[in-house]
Amino acid sequence: MVMNRERLAEMLLEVGALKFGDFVLSSGKRSDYYVDIKEACTHPKVLDALTDALLEVLPDGDVLAGPELGAVPLVSVLSVKAGLPMAIVRKRKKEYGTGERIVGDVRGRKVVLVDDVATTGGSLLEALEAIEEEGGEVRDAVVVVDRQEGAEEALKERGVRLSSVLTADDLRGLRDAESTARG
Amino acid sequence: MVMNRERLAEMLLEVGALKFGDFVLSSGKRSDYYVDIKEACTHPKVLDALTDALLEVLPDGDVLAGPELGAVPLVSVLSVKAGLPMAIVRKRKKEYGTGERIVGDVRGRKVVLVDDVATTGGSLLEALEAIEEEGGEVRDAVVVVDRQEGAEEALKERGVRLSSVLTADDLRGLRDAESTARG
Structure with missing residues (x-):
């Protein structure tokens, strides 16, 4: 079932997770x-719909990895839906050795990075480095929203x-469609 | 389908997430x-089986809440399976105001706490306090493993x-069953 982007964006509006104005x-x-x-x-309905949409655009890979915290609900549900193992990249913490920085196994695997929003790509690049340090290879990243600001x-x-489900x-x-409809 | 506890414990053994010895x-x-x-x-198969088992013992409530990080995969998949909204209780961070400490809405709601392992109950009690500060009410907690050490x-x-899926x-x-079987 191809989830259309407009319906997804409307769901985000309905639950107050998307707002237009000056921020x-x-x-x-x-x-x-x-x-x-x-x-x-x-x-739950939004998490279910977003992960169905991510599944439709999901590139090929052996394991799904997401940075703590925003990606974890997405990558967890997507892992069960796709039947692919997952990994969580913890935020940089002094007391973590590299080995403990990643929950899950990425060594020697083709890793697809998953995150909620991409802006400049900073947190994705940080996760990429941690995964490469652990011997994983990243060729693809997929996000729910690409803000189209350099990522x-x-x-x-x-x-x-x-790749992304929705762009800015x-x-x-x-x-614009909603304001035209309101006339 | 009632997932029997023995099969779940065997799955944990098979993926190396359960070990016996001196630790x-x-x-x-x-x-x-x-x-x-x-x-x-x-x-994915283990996350799927564990959340099916949690669903079978899930007490009544309006929203599922789990403390960062260990509970987040469980509470995310459980939220979609149960069709219940979820919340994430971030670890205590100086820069977070109470409002930002919880992702999701618990105000005025009956919250079921979900976590991976209960030992002394420390992290569950910490999450409970954060939820009560935000106006939520907690009457039930459910974990995958209760280590039976005071929680x-x-x-x-x-x-x-x-409540728990598995106990110590x-x-x-x-x-003991496995060592008897090995004779």
């Missing part, structure tokens, strides 16, 4: 929309292809 | 078994009933 992001930058996939994942280019430089353009397209 | 736990205490449910959850009593003192006795029962 200042945690990075300090301004944005005309706000999206919180972590919050969206706390609603694709940054990952391309490291030989990683970024998709979200703005929905906003 | 020193992170707490410094000695133990005749070692169990790592975080590691077990990285195997049940500690939670009872706070009016919370602890179950795990030792499997060990």
Whole structure:
């Protein structure tokens, strides 16, 4: 069942995980929309629909890996749906040795990185480094929302292809369609 | 389908997430078994079986909440299977205000706490406090493994009933059955 992007974006609107207006992001930058996939994942129907959509765009790989915390609900449900093992990349913690930084086995495996939102690609690149340190190979990353703010280019430089369920353009397209409908 | 406990314990053994011998736990205490449910959850068949088993013992509630990190794969898959909203209780972080400490809505709701392992009940009690600070009510907690080292009593003192899929006795029962079978 191909989940259409518009319906997914509407679900995010309905649960208050997508808002349009004038926002200042945690990075300090301004944005005309706000999206919180972590919050969206706390609603079972949304988490179910988002992981079905991720399954449809999921590139080939041996194991799914997501950085703590936002990716963990997505990668867990996706792992069961896809029947693929998963791994969790913990945030950089002084007391962790590299070995303990990753829950799960990535050594010698083709790893698909999964995350909720890609902005500049910073957290994906950090997870990529931790996985490569542990002997894993990353050729693909997949996210729910690509904010189209540099992640694709940054990952391309490291030989990683970024796919997404929704882009910033998709979200703005929905906003414009809704405002035209309201006339 | 009632998943029998022995088969679940065998699955944990098969993926190396359950071991018998002489171990020193992170707490410094000695133990005749070692169990790592975080590691077990990285195997899709095990995560699927554990969440089916949790579903069978799941007490009544409005929302499922689990402490970061070990509970998050369990509570995410369980949320989709049970069709119940979920919440994640972040570890105590100085920079988090209480409001940001919990991802998801627990205010005015009957919350079932979910975790991977209960030992003394410490992390469950910490999560309980964060949820109560946010206006949630906790009457039940459910874990995959109850190590039977004080958690049940500690939670009872706070009016919370602890249920589990497996207990330390179950795990030792499997060990003894296997060694008898080997003759």
